[in-house]
Amino acid sequence: MSQTPPVFSRDRLIRFSDCDPAGIVFYPQYFVMFNGLVEDWFNEGLGLGYQRTVIERRIGLPTVRLEADFKAVSAMGDWVTLSLEVERLGGSSLTLQLRCVGREDASLRMTMRQVIVTTSLDTHRAMEIPADMRAAISRQGPQR
Amino acid sequence: MSQTPPVFSRDRLIRFSDCDPAGIVFYPQYFVMFNGLVEDWFNEGLGLGYQRTVIERRIGLPTVRLEADFKAVSAMGDWVTLSLEVERLGGSSLTLQLRCVGREDASLRMTMRQVIVTTSLDTHRAMEIPADMRAAISRQGPQR
Amino acid sequence: MSQTPPVFSRDRLIRFSDCDPAGIVFYPQYFVMFNGLVEDWFNEGLGLGYQRTVIERRIGLPTVRLEADFKAVSAMGDWVTLSLEVERLGGSSLTLQLRCVGREDASLRMTMRQVIVTTSLDTHRAMEIPADMRAAISRQGPQR
């Protein structure tokens, strides 16, 4: 009985401020957009609160590894769908699959695998994923 | 018979990527946010299309003057309301009053007067505000 | 016997990442550049250390007011000179005059008056300019 893993997604307009002199997304801006998606996921998908996690609980979520493939350009004025799927939930790390797809043409613009670790913002050292965070992520459904 | 001038506004979350090491909005980021508000106004308020205006019609909307007052800080996780009001519609210039207010506490965070001119993106010289743009802005209601 | 007030300046290349789809500096980026100039001034001009001031001493330097005039565009690949002059040194505020000038053509691109206050980063409230900071700024020469 197979099940599609749950995906968290948000639509976003490609803005003037996202674009470079070629009129297309300046590629570091994709990572800013995906950081916003993870923020929305913590706020609206997991119910953990991104601000609460980072500022109040002082849990850092630094990226330790990423691999990104840029397949097609996104231009100013495009609406894209950003999506996120949990690939692996480790002891103190989380591997995400992220995608940016054109909302109108369904073309894949960019895809990324990102490994995030949970750290203490006081020591900048890795720490176990807190139990409530692990539960919230697991509740999202079966992971492959 | 006085009338309140119409205001275009959008709510926005203050994100991790908007903030500086003090945990509050890095002030140049307010101008990025307001640029996004003007974009939304062109798209949704005026129906002119920001991308159509800038890319297809090659009309530039550079800022020639701005005055900004920063009244209170906005912190990561805050929801703010960004609003825009036309103060003056000139021959080739547009003066806007922009405000950022905390959505929960209604406190004024930042206010700005911005003078934008319409230019040709081919020559970077000022040009008359096109008739359809003038009409769309005027339809928004009485200007002071 | 008049004296020219001392000016702190740095040259800077207008980079791809500073520019927008029109191929010119996206205006909020001027404020990022000027923030860097103030940083260099604290490090190299005043000898106070920007990082030491903000992180170790937890002194905030928020902008409370700015007025900017954009006179001519700066394009990708241009070298510009950014300069800074102290207009007024108050009890807990500092008024700066900042300019961006093309290095080749000496044309004025942008000018800004910026009022900065010194705050405690713990309370976000204004505080007196510390004595060593006042002395360092005063040593820079006569202020108008």
Place this chain on the structure above:
Amino acid sequence: MSQTPPVFSRDRLIRFSDCDPAGIVFYPQYFVMFNGLVEDWFNEGLGLGYQRTVIERRIGLPTVRLEADFKAVSAMGDWVTLSLEVERLGGSSLTLQLRCVGREDASLRMTMRQVIVTTSLDTHRAMEIPADMRAAISRQGPQR
């Protein structure tokens, strides 16, 4: 007779505007810094001119793939050395190895492999690396 492949490098200060609320480099900013390094390499290392390449010759240099490992944090006020080495020069692609190392402590902060393709900015399609660009890159010395 082995030879060390030539490396192009530049030192850079980690600025306030590079950092996030945790006081460390916001990771997308590494890509902005490396974009600046490639710019300097085109201008000063290869003598091709980045602005000339992108704006005048309308040659795009989009990233099609990147892999990045974040090893240690960089904090505001750190001086880092950014370096670049050509790993492979293909028909229409260029693979770079990029590194960010602390200048004081020599600790590796971040490393990235980046595949760039040359495209026409008119069609956004891949094109052969122009002969003068290939010659300039090859003159840099033997590639592994």
